[in-house]
Amino acid sequence: MGEGALHPFAAIPPGERVLLLPHCLRPSQTCPGRPSREGFQCPVGCEEACPIRTLREEAVRLRYKGVCIAPGGALALRFVREVEPRAVIAVACAKELQEGEEAVAGLGPSRPLITVVPLSRDGCVDTEVNLDQALALLRVGTDVG
Ligand code: SF4
Secondary structure, eight states, X not given: OGGGGGSGGGGSOGGGXXXXXXXXXXXXXXXXXXOOTTSOXXXXXXXXXXXXHHHHHHHHHTTOXXXXXXXXXXXXXXXXXXXXXXXXXXXXXXXXXXXXXXXXXXXXXXXXXXXXXXXXXXXXXXXXXXXXXXHHHHHTTSTTO
């Protein structure tokens, strides 16, 4: 990604970044995962064609500090508070984005740098994201960025 060197995330190592994903990205008819208090849980070995799986596996491979698949902003904010990353990459719809930005602004001077990949198809179920765009952002500043 040519613009990677200029992105502010490039200066923050993956081990200080987290990835937030909305659970509406999952394939609602076939997903075997389950919600939990810590966020949506994907069973080990799930092989569905699913953007959550693709993005989560890449974040793990890049050694991100954490990944949270959240049903909404409250759980995502709690995760950010607990993990204390320096940077957050969030896939979100416009509504969640606005609420999330307001909530994170409330974290004060220690708030992380946030960048958002907007959903390319909204609607609260079976939503979509531009995977190439999201993967490129995840990789900014890494060996494959
Ligand atoms: S990877 Fe996708 S399809 Fe599989 S459990 Fe997780 S959200 Fe569901």
